[in-house]
Amino acid sequence: MSITATLIGQMITFAILVWFIGKYLWTPMTQMMDDRKKRIADGLAAAERGKHEQELAQHKATQHIKEAKEQAAEILAQAQKRGAEIIEDAKDDAKAEGERLIVAANAEIEQEVHRAKESLRAQVVDITIAAAGKIIKKEIDAKAHGDLLKDVVGQL
Amino acid sequence: MSSSTASEASGPTSVEYIQHHLQNNSIGDGGFWVLNLDTLFYSWLLAGVLMYIAYTMGKKMTADTPSGGQNVLEAIVEFVQQQIRDIFPGSNPLIGPLALTIFMWVFLMNAMDLLPVDLLPQLGQLVGIHYMKVVPTTDLSTTFALALSVFALIIYYNIKIKGPMGYLKMFLFHPFGKYLIPVNIIMTTIEEVAKPISLGLRLFGNMFAGELIFMLIALLGGASLYGLLPQIALGTVWAIFHILVISLQAFIFMLLTIVYLGMAHQEIDEH
Numbered sequence: 084m085s086i087t088a089t090l091i092g093q094m095i096t097f098a099i100l101v102w103f104i105g106k107y108l109w110t111p112m113t114q115m116m117d118d119r120k121k122r123i124a125d126g127l128a129a130a131e132r133g134k135h136e137q138e139l140a141q142h143k144a145t146q147h148i149k150e151a152k153e154q155a156a157e158i159l160a161q162a163q164k165r166g167a168e169i170i171e172d173a174k175d176d177a178k179a180e181g182e183r184l185i186v187a188a189n190a191e192i193e194q195e196v197h198r199a200k201e202s203l204r205a206q207v208v209d210i211t212i213a214a215a216g217k218i219i220k221k222e223i224d225a226k227a228h229g230d231l232l233k234d235v236v237g238q239l
Numbered sequence: 240m241s242s243s244t245a246s247e248a249s250g251p252t253s254v255e256y257i258q259h260h261l262q263n264n265s266i267g268d269g270g271f272w273v274l275n276l277d278t279l280f281y282s283w284l285l286a287g288v289l290m291y292i293a294y295t296m297g298k299k300m301t302a303d304t305p306s307g308g309q310n311v312l313e314a315i316v317e318f319v320q321q322q323i324r325d326i327f328p329g330s331n332p333l334i335g336p337l338a339l340t341i342f343m344w345v346f347l348m349n350a351m352d353l354l355p356v357d358l359l360p361q362l363g364q365l366v367g368i369h370y371m372k373v374v375p376t377t378d379l380s381t382t383f384a385l386a387l388s389v390f391a392l393i394i395y396y397n398i399k400i401k402g403p404m405g406y407l408k409m410f411l412f413h414p415f416g417k418y419l420i421p422v423n424i425i426m427t428t429i430e431e432v433a434k435p436i437s438l439g440l441r442l443f444g445n446m447f448a449g450e451l452i453f454m455l456i457a458l459l460g461g462a463s464l465y466g467l468l469p470q471i472a473l474g475t476v477w478a479i480f481h482i483l484v485i486s487l488q489a490f491i492f493m494l495l496t497i498v499y500l501g502m503a504h505q506e507i508d509e510h
Contacts, residue, residue: 086379087265087273093282093375093384100286100344105336108293112300112316113335119302 208236264370282375285347342493349485376446386439396503
């Protein structure tokens with residue numbers, strides 16, 4: 084139970100053991116743990132960043148939707164306005180066309196009346212001449228008295 | 240534990256039994272030049288176990304899916320790292336492996352104490368080995384091998400960090416300033432020499448006493464059949480308590496190593 088040369092053997096063993104454990108366990112393991120720590124920190128940071136970006140994107144998306152809704156409402160309002168305008172125009176057109184048609188019809192009717200009157204006048208002249216001829220046979224020259232008769236008929 | 244002791248009790252007396260257990264299996268011509276084969280065998284065996292664990296774990300460890308053994312080792316490594324971070328100023332690539340090795344190796348050597356005191360020696364008897372001390376840390380050679388290695392590192396780093404003159408100044412002007420140089424030299428020398436001695440003797444004393452108490456408890460059952468019950472009860476209690484002691488001693492040795500080397504790494508403060 085005293086210090087012996089075993090001491091030297093143990094010191095050498097100790098030195099080798101320290102070297103071995105340093106090389107094969109401590110260095111790789113602390114390295115790995117540091118790497119892992121860094122990776123976890125990076126991952127958490129990335130997750131945080133992703134969350135932030137997602138929030139931003141969501142915000143943007145809501146804004147887009149809001150804008151789109153506003154635009155749609157605007158377009159709808161415009162379309163309604165335009166539709167009302169078109170209907171209004173069509174109504175005006177129809178009214179104008181109707182009036183035009185009425186005017187044209189009236190004109191035609193007047194023309195027809197006029198034409199009927201003319202033909203009646205002509206026929207009356209003819210009939211009158213014929214009747215007068217029959218009445219004053221031979222005494223009246225159709226040519227000589229034609230103008231006179233026409234004048235009479237004109238006064239009808 | 241009990242049966243082996245009982246069979247032996249008829250032979251040697253209690254004193255002989257204990258003396259027999261305290262005898263190293265050694266070769267050499269006495270004095271310093273003696274090799275304690277049992278101490279060397281068990282410490283090398285445990286060093287081999289540590290190397291095997293370190294090598295296989297170092298090869299197959301993964302960062303993503305750590306499993307059983309790797310978790311345990313990571314916990315130990317992280318624990319040692321934390322101690323170093325708390326105590327050690329600056330950084331030194333040697334201090335980590337050194338502290339880890341001391342902690343694990345001393346723990347394993349101490350843990351041999353938990354095996355029944357007669358188990359391995361009795362097995363040795365069967366193959367013709369008559370003396371065997373199983374716990375390497377109950378051998379002063381082992382504890383002082385560690386303590387002196389640490390001491391050598393303390394001196395080396397003192398000189399490296401403070402410079403030869405700085406180290407000399409520490410002896411001359413510490414702790415009482417320049418007017419008490421002779422006292423300073425004595426005080427600092429005692430302070431420095433006390434470091435390895437306290438390191439080596441603390442571990443040795445604790446483990447030796449623990450082993451001795453295990454032997455005394457083992458003798459209880461050997462004395463008579465009535466001793467069997469107290470032997471089992473006391474042996475259990477002491478073994479459970481000893482789990483604390485062996486861990487604590489390994490931890491203290493590691494911690495003091497870090498503290499002493501940390502002190503060696505500090506620049507000298509002028510008085």
